[in-house]
Amino acid sequence: MTLREHSVIPGIFLGIGIMAAVDEIIFHQLLAWHHFYDKATPTIGLLSDGLLHAMELLLLVGGFFLLLEQRRLKLTNSALTWGGFFVGAGGFQLFDGLINHKVLRLHQIRYNVDVMPYDIAWNTGASILVLIGIWILLRRKRRGY
Amino acid sequence: MATEATLAIFLCTTPALLYLTAALRQHSRGKRWSRWRSGSFCFGMLLILYAIFPSHAAHGAHGFTAHMNQHLLIGMLAPTFLVMGAPVSLLLRSLPQAQGKICVRLLHTRLLRIWCHPMTAFGLNFGGMFLLYLTPLYRLSLEHPALHHFIHLHFLLAGYLFAWSLVGPDPTPVRLRMRTRLAILLLAMASHGIFSKQMYIHAFPYDTPHSVDDIRTAAQRMYYGGDFAEVLLAILLFHQYFRRTRRHPASHRALALAN
Numbered sequence: 001m002t003l004r005e006h007s008v009i010p011g012i013f014l015g016i017g018i019m020a021a022v023d024e025i026i027f028h029q030l031l032a033w034h035h036f037y038d039k040a041t042p043t044i045g046l047l048s049d050g051l052l053h054a055m056e057l058l059l060l061v062g063g064f065f066l067l068l069e070q071r072r073l074k075l076t077n078s079a080l081t082w083g084g085f086f087v088g089a090g091g092f093q094l095f096d097g098l099i100n101h102k103v104l105r106l107h108q109i110r111y112n113v114d115v116m117p118y119d120i121a122w123n124t125g126a127s128i129l130v131l132i133g134i135w136i137l138l139r140r141k142r143r144g145y
Numbered sequence: 146m147a148t149e150a151t152l153a154i155f156l157c158t159t160p161a162l163l164y165l166t167a168a169l170r171q172h173s174r175g176k177r178w179s180r181w182r183s184g185s186f187c188f189g190m191l192l193i194l195y196a197i198f199p200s201h202a203a204h205g206a207h208g209f210t211a212h213m214n215q216h217l218l219i220g221m222l223a224p225t226f227l228v229m230g231a232p233v234s235l236l237l238r239s240l241p242q243a244q245g246k247i248c249v250r251l252l253h254t255r256l257l258r259i260w261c262h263p264m265t266a267f268g269l270n271f272g273g274m275f276l277l278y279l280t281p282l283y284r285l286s287l288e289h290p291a292l293h294h295f296i297h298l299h300f301l302l303a304g305y306l307f308a309w310s311l312v313g314p315d316p317t318p319v320r321l322r323m324r325t326r327l328a329i330l331l332l333a334m335a336s337h338g339i340f341s342k343q344m345y346i347h348a349f350p351y352d353t354p355h356s357v358d359d360i361r362t363a364a365q366r367m368y369y370g371g372d373f374a375e376v377l378l379a380i381l382l383f384h385q386y387f388r389r390t391r392r393h394p395a396s397h398r399a400l401a402l403a404n
Contacts, residue, residue, distance in 0.1 A: 054334035
C-alpha cells in the first residue's frame with residue numbers, strides 16, 4: 001500500500017492544516033498574542049509566519065484532494081482518517097507547545113503575563129487530542145476493521 | 146476616454162474572438178474542444194478588460210488600493226484563467242502540420258526552456274514587485290502612462306508564465322516533478338504573504354500621493370487576494386496530479402515513486 005492509499009494520511013494533513021489555521025486565526029490574528037517567531041526581529045517572525053501560513057494552505061488543499069481521491073477509489077476508512085486527524089491536530093499543537101515554545105524558545109503563547117498556566121493548558125489540550133486520535137486508531141485495530 | 150475604452154475593448158476581445166474562432170473550427174472538423182477551456186479563456190480576458198477599463202484605470206491613478214486590485218487581477222487571477230484555456234494547444238491543433246512543427250521546435254529552444262521555468266517566472270514576478278514598490282519606479286509610473294501600461298503587461302506575462310509552468314494544460318518545455326512544483330508554489334505563497342505584511346508595516350512605496358491608510362488597505366487586499374489566487378493554483382495543481390495518475394493506472398506507482 002502506497003502512502004497515498006493509506007487513509008490515515010489525509011487525516012494527518014487535515015489535522016495539521018486545520019490546527020495551524022486555528023492557531024493562526026485565533027492567536028495570531030484575532031487575539032494577536034504571538035507570532036510564530038517573536039524572539040528575533042519582527043521581520044523574522046513574519047517570515048516564519050508566512051511560511052507557516054503557506055504550508056497550512058497547501059496541507060489543507062492536498063489533504064482534501066487525497067481524501068476525495070481515496071473516496072473515489074473506495075479506499076476510505078473513516079476511523080483511520082479521524083484517528084489521523086486528531087493525532088495530526090494534537091501533534092502539531094504539541095510540537096508547537098514543546099519544541100517551538102520551550103526547547104527552541106521561538107515564541108511564547110502570551111507576553112507580559114505568567115505564561116505557566118497557558119503552557120499547561122496548551123500542552124494538556126494537545127495531549128488530549130493526540131490521545132483521542134490514538135484511542136480511535138487502537139479501537140479500530142482491536143475490532144479488526 | 147472614449148478612444149481608450151475602445152482600445153481596451155479591442156485589445157481584450159481580439160484574442161478572445163480569435164480563440165473562439167479556432168475552437169469553433171475544431172468543432173466543425175469534428176474534433177472536440179472543451180467548452181470549459183473556451184469559457185476559462187474568455188473569462189480571463191474579461192477580467193483583464195475589467196481591470197484596464199478606463200473608468201477603473203483612471204481611478205488607479207488616484208488610489209493605491211485600486212492599483213492593487215488591478216495588479217491582482219492582471220498579474221495573478223486573469224493569467225490562471227487564460228492558461229486554463231490552453232491557448233497553445235489550440236494553436237498547435239489549428240495550425241497546419243508544418244507550422245505546428247516550427248512551434249513545437251520553438252517551444253524547445255533553450256531560451257524558452259529557461260524562460261518557461263517556474264523559478265524564472267517566480268523571479269520575474271517578485272523581482273518586478275521589488276523594483277516596482279521599493280524603488281521610485283511606482284511613482285514614475287504614475288507620471289508616465291506608457292510605463293504604467295508596460296508594468297501591467299510585464300505582470301500579465303510573468304503571471305502567465307508562472308501559471309503555465311506550474312499548472313498549465315498546455316505543453317511546456319520543462320515539466321517539473323510534483324514535489325518541485327509544490328515547493329515553488331509554497332515559496333511563492335510565503336513570499337507574497339511576507340511582502341504584503343512588510344508593505345503594511347512600512348507603508349511603501351514611499352514618496353507617493355497615497356495616504357498610509359490607503360497603502361495599508363491595499364496591502365491587506367494583496368495578502369488575502371494573493372492567498373485566493375494561490376489557493377486556486379494549488380487546487381488546480383492537485384487536481385491535475387490526481388487526474389494524471391488516474392488516467393494511467395500503470396504509471397501510478399512510478400509517479401508515486403518519482404514524486
